[in-house]
Amino acid sequence: MSRTGVAAPGRDVPARSRWEEQRSFDELGRPLRDLTFCVVDLETTGGSAAAGSMITEIGAVKVRGGEVLGEFQTLVDPQTEIPAFIAVLTGITNHMVADAPPIESALPAFLEFAAGCVLVAHNAPFDIGFLRHFAELQGRPWPRVEVLDTARLARRVITRDDAPNCKLSSLARVFHSTTTPNHRALSDARATVDVLHGLLERLGPLGVHTLEELQTFTSRVTPAQRRKRHLAEGLPHAPGVYLFRDERERVLYVGTSRDLRTRVRSYFTSSETRSRMGEMVGLADSVLGIECATPLEAEVRELRLIAEHKPRYNRRSRFPEKAHFVKLTRETWPRLSLVRRVLDDDADYLGPFSSRKTAEKCLAALHDTFPVRQCSERLSRTGGRSPCVLAEMGRCLSPCDGSADAATYAAVVRQLRDTLLHRPDEVVEAINARMASLAADERFEEAGVHRDRLAAFVRAAARTQRLTALTRCPEVVAARREDAGWAVHVVRHGRLVAAGVIPPGADAHQFVRELRAGAETVRPAPGPVPVATAEETEKILRWLESPGVRLIEVDGEWSCPVAGATRHLAVHDAVTESRLSLVPFDDRRDLTPVHQPAR
Template identity: 55%
Template sequence: MDVGRRLDNAQLTFDELGTPLRDTTFVVFDLETTGTSPGPDGITEVGAVKVRGGEVLGEFGTLVDPGTAVPPEIVELTGITTAMVRAAPPIERVLPAFLEFISGAVLVAHNAGFDTGFMRAACRAHGYHWPRAAVVCTLRLARRLLTREDTPSYRLSALAALLGARTDPTHRALEDARATVDVLHGLLERLGAVGVHSLEELLDYLPEVTPAQRRKRGLAAHLPRRPGVYLFRGPNEEVLYVGTARDLRRRVRQYFTGSESRGRIREMVALAQRVDGVECAHSLEAEIRELRLLAAHRPAYNRKSKNPHKAWWIVLTEEAFPRLSVVRLARDGALGPFRSQSTAAAAANTLADAAGLRTCTQRIPAGGSTGTPCVLAELGRCGAPCAGRQSVPEYATGVHAVSELIAGRDNAPLWTARGRLEALAEAQHFEQAARRRDELAALVRAVRRGHRMAALAAIPELVAAAPDGNGGWELVVIRYGRLASAGVARRGVPPMPVVEALVASAETVLPGPGPLHGSAGEDVGILLRWLTRPGVRLVRTARPWAEPARGAAGWQDWLERAESGRTPV
């Protein structure tokens, strides 16, 4: 009996064994580019091969228009010419399909830092999220496994010849990806000889993982394989880092493997003594809880905003000749929220210019002026239209127009600004017109976002459901723009009884001041994005959810053209 116990205790669990390499889905990809620096240089070709257990599951390949001419030295190296890419799609049209192709897979590339660097930069430039996928670099792996006696070079062509690749690298993306697949398989065969059989062991085998990191894998052992929020705690119980995960245990374990290459995070892991997990019903609840924990603990190693409940607002000052002011405290009649003071100030200046409001802080006498210049104008230091250059009725009309726009009853200032940029374009002042176009687009986005968020925050109670991907439903109860309750109805479970239980146990939320009724702007923004995803259904709402008819919603077509740089001004 004692011997049996010892054998049972020595036996590894399936979780400790990890994911077998034969069951791991890899996407091996390669890029061709116009140079070596993401941003200044563009992508000209993308090639990728999806494999699992030695079987090819699919391939992805396309030329990409980099938006610039291909340099002669790149043409000579790859054979890709400017004429070849001119009719190809730009990277922003390629990214959605590529991101879908790599979803859920381990990424592999030869000199992976180069390829992932370009992809991260492209995603950042075009508003896409680069996934937190495990990355295997065949160059680093080859340097770890093979000595100089095995191969004189670690270039892809040399490794392909050494390991018997069926495809010769040609500096074309798909062919090089196919060659890298064979190199990967050859390296994995050699890994078996040193006892590496799972994905976790493969990531641990990479040289950047210190023994201290490996020893701390046990900090994740108690965490559930459920969505939630995790908190790394230091020697004095202080919270070092907060993050979210769809699978708490798997995500936290990644911090102790080679997939974690961020220096500051590895420093945080070295300090960590414990990891706490907060299990959540689904990823939306986890995202909201993360914001609240960031605000509560302000962890030193998080780069995400540690003041998620702080925002900037545009208001009309309370004086005889009001001006637009950027403030922290929201009140009724405010426009926002804005994530930074600078973006709020830029929107305020655009709106003030369109409505003819003053932008300086000099006070105008309550009696007003009927055209008498202000002191700054007399000194020649200001040429902007303001209360010192307008009649009282004209200025009052501008103030009323701004108030009506913020309330969503009239968007006349937007049309005024659009008319001015059209006049600039007709006069062939194209640089000024482009600048005005970008300023107006930013204002339109701010007005539309503010109206949408305020409309959601005004609803006393809203219940919504989203498919969970497994035949069930993710459920939320939202009160005045705040997540009050969250739950799931698994496949086969009637959802309405679950809804009634969530409503009955939901947090009581009392409305506060301002357009968002006291709710935090980031919270409302996250809920709004979730509610407007495809497939989300409104179960019931205490009052209709509707945006203002005369806000900025009708400007969506113009906004899309403006953002693409093809606005017919």
């Protein structure tokens, strides 16, 4: 599928190769001993810059390899009164800052001092947040610097046996700091330097030697997992798919990333909290990388590999063949049914649905609106059977007993087909009216059932219409400028068949012609997702609809109905989002229990 200007298509990259013989510093990460850190601390008039609090003092210490290279300290005129309790806490008074420079002068001086350093602070979001806030007010671009938070790092390293909490004063005592924090910026920065060095000393024996390892460190990663980080060293810094395999080369897990080496290495050093991933890494014996031309190709390859290998540690996308569809049959008296396969039988299909439960909700919404038969037997044109309960309730036209003429039934089926394929308004209006009636009678639970049915139908109809629009196109060629250059994708009947990045200086038209010529051949098939899984085609659609995409070639007509189901999605998505944001009254997991004394 891939094509790039520098690599073979879709090449497999073994985890152990020539990289083990000669590895650059870039591949190993940036050693902590070679980095310059600028440890900064602020004193302020309050806790929120956005709410009007001002900086009263900046203190910083520059260190590298355990050696202090320089210090920076300045009071700052807040141009407002310092609250009395802040003055008592810090010892900084209005008189002391009267002749101090304003933040407009102090901030540029600090940024010049910290240029080229990794910024470090204890509770970094507070200090760095203040600095960024005032840089923005001054119209000054914030430098592209990396930030370490010693408070956050300490919470991953320090145990309750070490200290009761991770406040700077507590950690200074743990690491025997030569400076006692006293709420003055330079003193607190000096204490933070000692805390940083103490934390690094503890992390060294755990295999944390680079900035990348430090930024992603977590105590949840076991020493056994860290010892396996060499498995990532043969992978490239490129988009692609990675496969964790056990000692018998069985695939345990498949994932994708824009940077294979960095992502795989994070499994051995990062804040990965999923216990099953720790278990997976423990079983892993090798990692296979498949380099891809573009991130979209990597995402598609991931889906295909998961479906092929069905790795035990992947939870999603393992069984695309288990999808469900709602089918409107083609027979004398058509009906709706749930099926698992799309056939070339001229029937109309809605789906796919990832679960039978959701498909049943959609089916119920359609049956609530259209009185087509629900029995599964084949009926003759003349009927001749006794009517069922649904017919007696007026919910079926009852062709079974001959009471429905063919023309009336066919008219209802035409409306149903139009609803499935083009315009869902009839179902939307009918169920909305039903919900309004139930709500007026305070039958809210029943109204909620109909709401869920309607949402299932609208989402399925919108999905089917979007997928069908793309899969009926024999070919779509599109390009978008990405990090590596112009990424080009060739899509045939909803399936990604070729991907590549136009090399610098190459003839773009010739590149696209060759890419199309070498693309996979795809034959059309019935249904909304005939030659690719719905998940793959949806990923392609999201890319095609993303900003900056340019259509190079469209063979066929790629369009969705103007009055289609997509225009109803916003309402149901908003309802779902609102429901997810609510906490049920009986969900008290986040509430602190109150123990009443015994009487």
